Amino acid sequence: MTARGKFITFEGIDGAGKSTHLSWFRAQLEAKLKPTQAAVITTREPGGTALGEALRELLLHQPMQLETEALLMFAARYEHLATVIEPALERGDWVLSDRFTDASFAYQGGGRGLALPRLNALETWVQGEFQPDLTVLFDLSPELANQRRGLARAPDKFERESEVFFTRVRAEYLRRAAEMPERFVLIDAAQSIAEIQQKLDEVIVFL
Ligand SMILES: Nc1ncnc2c1ncn2[C@@H]1O[C@H](COP(=O)(O)OP(=O)(O)OP(=O)(O)O)[C@@H](O)[C@H]1O
Numbered sequence: 001m002t003a004r005g006k007f008i009t010f011e012g013i014d015g016a017g018k019s020t021h022l023s024w025f026r027a028q029l030e031a032k033l034k035p036t037q038a039a040v041i042t043t044r045e046p047g048g049t050a051l052g053e054a055l056r057e058l059l060l061h062q063p064m065q066l067e068t069e070a071l072l073m074f075a076a077r078y079e080h081l082a083t084v085i086e087p088a089l090e091r092g093d094w095v096l097s098d099r100f101t102d103a104s105f106a107y108q109g110g111g112r113g114l115a116l117p118r119l120n121a122l123e124t125w126v127q128g129e130f131q132p133d134l135t136v137l138f139d140l141s142p143e144l145a146n147q148r149r150g151l152a153r154a155p156d157k158f159e160r161e162s163e164v165f166f167t168r169v170r171a172e173y174l175r176r177a178a179e180m181p182e183r184f185v186l187i188d189a190a191q192s193i194a195e196i197q198q199k200l201d202e203v204i205v206f207l
């Protein structure tokens, strides 16, 4: 019988470096998993399915009520989990996702103030007891993240938010990490890319 794959998520405020490290991490993981023949799939949220990518366009560019935003994030997630993530894990493949439910707690909860019981209810509805096997949290000050983003691209709806907003998002990420230390690895994202890769290498050894 094939062993079930693992689900790994990358989280952090916009500009913290998730995308930079995701492709490198994937290559390292593929090398490690080669003898097992398990594939590594990279995906993202919101997104990861045709429906999820269509919802992403709305979520990142269209103004909407906070509750609508949260519901659409979780609707996209339900589709993603049911049609991409779960089948891949069942096949024995590993899934690396650029964001998952911690982002809803951080952005809709911490950032925008949606009440925690609502987020808890949505999380339970959409995923039951399911949680990532590992979450790598790239922790960075909003000031530095803002500087890094400025160099990279035109901002979307979330990236146009203030540093005060991102301070709240960061605090909620850190609260989730403290609440579930068994699945979080905290990375100081102010370090150089080489230093971060060294830390990630240590993480991969234990997978
Ligand atoms: N450790 C680092 N040191 C210096 N620059 C970095 C570092 N990590 C990432 N960068 C640069 O910062 C910018 C933002 O990085 P990246 O796009 O990976 O962030 P992100 O967390 O994926 O952002 P978003 O969530 O908005 O997509 C990029 O230009 C990237 O090259």
Ligand SMILES: Cc1cn([C@H]2C[C@H](O)[C@@H](COP(=O)(O)O)O2)c(=O)[nH]c1=O
Binding pocket: 014, 044, 045, 046, 060, 073, 098, 099, 100, 101, 103, 104, 105, 107, 108, 158, 159
């Ligand atoms: C999953 C998820 C995401 N968001 C926000 C966070 C980011 O600003 C964008 C996604 O953009 P990225 O460049 O791919 O990081 O969406 C959110 O607010 N809530 C969520 O659940």
